Every structure is written in structure tokens, then in C-alpha cells.
Amino acid sequence: MVYVDTRDKSIQVSFRDATLWGMNPQTGGLFIPGEIPPLNRNFFLKDCTPSFRNVALEISRIFMGDEIPEEGIQQIVAEAFPFKIVVAPLSEFTYTLELFHGPTYAFKDFGARFMARVMSYFNREENQPLHILTATSGDTGSAVGSAFYGVPGIDVTILYPKGRISPIQEQQIGTFTGNIHPVAVEGSFDDCQFLVKQAFTDVELRKTMRLSSANSINIARLLPQAFYYVYAARVVQDHALNDMDISDPEIIFSVPSGNFGNLTAGFIAKELYPSISGFVAATNSNRTMPIWFTTENYIPRPSEETLASAMDVGAPSNYERINAMYFHENLQKNVASFWTDDDGILNAIRNCFKTTGYVLDPHSAVAWAAWKECLACFSSGKTDYFPGQDYEIFPGLCPYQPQWTESVQKKNAIGIVVSTAHPSKFNDIIGAAINRTVTVPSKLQRLMRLPITSVDIKNDYRDLKSILMSY
Numbered sequence: 001m002v003y004v005d006t007r008d009k010s011i012q013v014s015f016r017d018a019t020l021w022g023m024n025p026q027t028g029g030l031f032i033p034g035e036i037p038p039l040n041r042n043f044f045l046k047d048c049t050p051s052f053r054n055v056a057l058e059i060s061r062i063f064m065g066d067e068i069p070e071e072g073i074q075q076i077v078a079e080a081f082p083f084k085i086v087v088a089p090l091s092e093f094t095y096t097l098e099l100f101h102g103p104t105y106a107f108k109d110f111g112a113r114f115m116a117r118v119m120s121y122f123n124r125e126e127n128q129p130l131h132i133l134t135a136t137s138g139d140t141g142s143a144v145g146s147a148f149y150g151v152p153g154i155d156v157t158i159l160y161p162k163g164r165i166s167p168i169q170e171q172q173i174g175t176f177t178g179n180i181h182p183v184a185v186e187g188s189f190d191d192c193q194f195l196v197k198q199a200f201t202d203v204e205l206r207k208t209m210r211l212s213s214a215n216s217i218n219i220a221r222l223l224p225q226a227f228y229y230v231y232a233a234r235v236v237q238d239h240a241l242n243d244m245d246i247s248d249p250e251i252i253f254s255v256p257s258g259n260f261g262n263l264t265a266g267f268i269a270k271e272l273y274p275s276i277s278g279f280v281a282a283t284n285s286n287r288t289m290p291i292w293f294t295t296e297n298y299i300p301r302p303s304e305e306t307l308a309s310a311m312d313v314g315a316p317s318n319y320e321r322i323n324a325m326y327f328h329e330n331l332q333k334n335v336a337s338f339w340t341d342d343d344g345i346l347n348a349i350r351n352c353f354k355t356t357g358y359v360l361d362p363h364s365a366v367a368w369a370a371w372k373e374c375l376a377c378f379s380s381g382k383t384d385y386f387p388g389q390d391y392e393i394f395p396g397l398c399p400y401q402p403q404w405t406e407s408v409q410k411k412n413a414i415g416i417v418v419s420t421a422h423p424s425k426f427n428d429i430i431g432a433a434i435n436r437t438v439t440v441p442s443k444l445q446r447l448m449r450l451p452i453t454s455v456d457i458k459n460d461y462r463d464l465k466s467i468l469m470s471y
């Protein structure tokens with residue numbers, strides 16, 4: 001498989017180069033698969049739901065089989081996903097896809113763990129370790145650190161702004177040991193990012209160590225996220241008759257989105273497995289993408305702080321990929337869009353708990369609210385779904401209709417709410433919404449008691465450099 005540059009499709013690189021480069025520094029473009037063929041016919045057979053592992057293997061062979069042999073792929077997949085994935089019915093026409101049973105209790109484990117093992121594989125022939133240097137404002141640091149922990153041939157340094165991330169996040173990032181080195185910087189997240197940039201442009205440093213960034217735009221982080229869409233779609237197709245008395249449902253995924261990597265992976269999954277009918281792009285008040293989907297005007301804005309903080313992105317980097325992969329009219333045919341504010345998030349947690357007993361985290365709550373709104377609007381058969389409000393100001397569905405809305409009206413569509421984080425990580429918000437909290441898993445409790453091991457540095461590049469040189 002070749003990977004093409006979003007800004008210049010004549011630039012084609014191998015999976016190895018796309019992974020190790022992250023982006024193309026010459027064009028500023030990101031990499032996307034050159035083609036996405038549908039899966040083998042066996043995957044469309046009824047009544048033989050494959051395991052998640054088998055789906056992951058089958059799709060991995062398509063995207064990297066010409067560069068990594070079968071044993072390599074098997075090992076990467078086995079080591080990347082040693083945790084459960086839950087697909088369960090929630091209420092009428094609605095399932096939840098729980099992606100938060102990995103080591104950091106959020107779905108970013110899927111992308112980060114797979115990427116870590118792919119990088120380790122490609123680094124095997126090098127005689128120098130690869131050093132990952134990254135700055136985090138909270139969530140990604142724990143996923144990246146945990147993903148690379150104990151992975152041979154790779155060291156990781158994670159910079160975070162001291163005292164400016166949540167206590168749980170500091171506990172998750174600051175307690176790493178072994179090949180993961182947490183560094184607490186006296187400064188802001190932007191200061192951390194600037195220090196990292198200085199290191200990447202330091203010629204002297206780069207002569208002594210092989211640096212890489214492993215950031216969220218890496219294609220090796222995106223592809224594994226397609227696995228769970230295909231798997232969940234197959235599970236629901238096979239179980240819907242028993243669970244909901246619906247045979248041959250149309251499958252719609254409602255995706256809580258920030259940087260839009262997860263939704264982009266969903267689009268890749270739909271090419272692989274066209275039985276997936278469509279998506280709902282669900283965001284918090286950071287509504288750059290819903291507005292683009294509706295109007296074709298892409299207007300990035302500064303990010304706004306919300307209760308679903310991992311989705312606080314005003315200029316999503318995967319706009320670049322989606323724009324290169326789709327004509328705008330095809331987007332509207334497949335994807336409804338929705339945004340909601342903090343009140344909407346609290347209401348969703350409350351309403352879902354009241355009607356189903358299920359507790360959503362604030363991110364998944366956005367996706368649940370979006371699908372609820374689709375059911376309410378599209379099932380009525382009315383044509384004036386949208387009461388003429390200005391959707392750029394008032395939360396809700398954006399005023400256009402994808403093709404699949406007809407199947408919602410015919411009661412033949414099932415929405416799968418993509419659930420991205422364990423609710424116990426947000427017990428303060430859950431408590432505010434429903435006056436109770438969720439049990440914190442014992443592994444997370446144990447983590448809360450570990451000692452902080454991070455090295456403190458001033459906001460001074462010389463401090464960072466002397467640490468890096470000392471490895």
C-alpha cells in the first residue's frame with residue numbers, strides 16, 4: 001500500500017516512511033492511504049462474527065502487509081490490544097461501543113499502542129534507540145507513555161506544564177518509570193511545545209540521538225481505529241434481531257469528536273466495510289467542523305474550554321485529511337453533524353442515566369445526545385426538522401439531511417454511540433449531573449497511590465537539553 005500526501009497526491013511514500021515521518025515537512029501535508037479496497041467477501045457473511053483480533057489482522061494486512069510479514073503483524077496486533085472491547089445494547093435503536101477498557105481508560109490507547117509497536121518494528125534494524133519527545137496538555141501524554149512503556153528500542157520523554165494539568169492526569173503521566181521519562185516544566189503547555197520544537201531543530205542534539213514525535217497526526221495511530229468500527233458493525237448486524245427485533249439494520253456511528261481522527265478512521269472503515277451506512281459527527285461548543293460540514297466554510301477558531309475537554313479543538317488537524325478524501329457533497333450524504341454546550345452535556349449524562357441506568361462520561365455524552373436528537377428529529381417523518389434556529393449559535397443538529405435519515409424514519413437504523421472514556425475519570429462532572437459517582441477501577445486506584453517520579457525543569461531549553469544528553 002502506498003500513502004499519499006494530502007497536499008500533493010503525486011508524493012507517495014511507504015507505510016514505514018509515513019509512520020516515521022509523521023507528516024511531510026516539505027508540504028505540511030498529512031498521509032492517507034492511496035486506496036482503500038473493501039474487505040474480503042468472508043467478512044460480509046452472516047452469522048459468523050469475527051473476533052476483534054481477526055478484524056484487526058485482516059485490516060492490518062491490507063494497510064501494511066507488503067512491508068511487515070504475517071508474524072510481525074500478528075505480534076503487533078496481539079501486543080497492542082490485550083483488553084476487552086464491549087458492544088452492548090443500551091436502549092431502543094441504540095448500542096454503546098465501549099473503547100475505554102485499555103490501560104489509560106480512554107480510547108486513545110488503541111491508536112497509541114498500535115503506533116508504538118509499529119515504530120518499534122520499523123526501528124528493529126537500527127542500532128540506535130529511537131527517542132520520542134512529546135509535549136502534552138493532559139490526555140495524550142498518558143496514552144503515549146503507557147503505549148511505549150517497555151517497548152524495546154524506544155525511549156520517551158514527556159513534557160507537561162507543572163501544576164497545570166489535572167491531579168489524575170499528573171498521577172498518570174508523572175509516575176512513569178523505565179523507558180518513559182516524565183518532565184514537569186515550570187511554564188505553560190505552549191512553553192512545553194516550544195521546548196520540544198527547539199529540540200527538534202537542535203542540530204547538535206540530533207547528531208547524538210534519533211528523535212521522533214509520535215504525535216496525534218501519525219497515520220499509524222489512525223489506522224487501528226478503523227478496526228473497532230468494522231468489528232462493532234459486524235457484532236450489531238448479527239445481534240440486532242435478538243437484541244432489538246430488527247433484522248438487517250442500517251448502522252450509524254455517533255462519534256464524539258475533537259481533532260477528528262476518530263471520525264476519519266470511521267470513514268476509512270466505511271470504505272473497507274460499506275455496510276456501515278453513516279455517521280454523526282458530534283462536538284462540544286468547538287463547532288468548527290459541524291459548520292464546515294453544513295456550509296462548506298472552514299473557519300478555524302480559538303478553542304473553547306468545555307466539560308468534554310479532550311475535544312476542545314478549534315482547528316482540527318484531520319480537516320486536512322477529510323478534505324483530501326471527500327468531496328463536500330459526499331460528506332453531507334453520509335454524515336449528520338451536531339454540537340452541544342456544557343448544559344447539553346450535563347443533561348445528556350442525566351437523561352441517559354435516568355432512562356437506561358447507564359453512566360456516560362462527558363465526551364461520550366456528546367455522542368449520545370447527538371444520536372438521541374437524530375432519533376427525535378428524523379423518525380417523525382416531518383420535513384421541518386429544524387425549527388429555523390441559527391445552528392451556529394444554538395446547539396443541536398445542523399440543518400441538512402444525510403441519505404440514511406430515511407432508515408431512521410422506517411425504524412430500521414441502529415445508532416452505535418462511540419464511548420471514548422471511562423466515566424470514573426470524570427467523577428466530579430458525573431457527580432454534578434446525577435448526584436452520584438462511579439466506582440474507580442482498581443488499576444486506576446492503584447495508580448493514584450504511585451509516587452511522582454518526574455524531573456522538574458525551568459522553562460529553559462538548556463535544562464531540557466542536559467536531560468536529553470544524559471540518557
Ligand SMILES: *Cc1c(COP(=O)(O)O)cnc(C)c1O
Nearest residue numbers: 257258259260261262310363420
Ligand atoms: C481525544 C478524545 C476524543 C476526540 O477524538 P478525536 O479523534 O480527537 O476526534 C474524544 N473523547 C476522548 C475521551 C478523547 O480523549
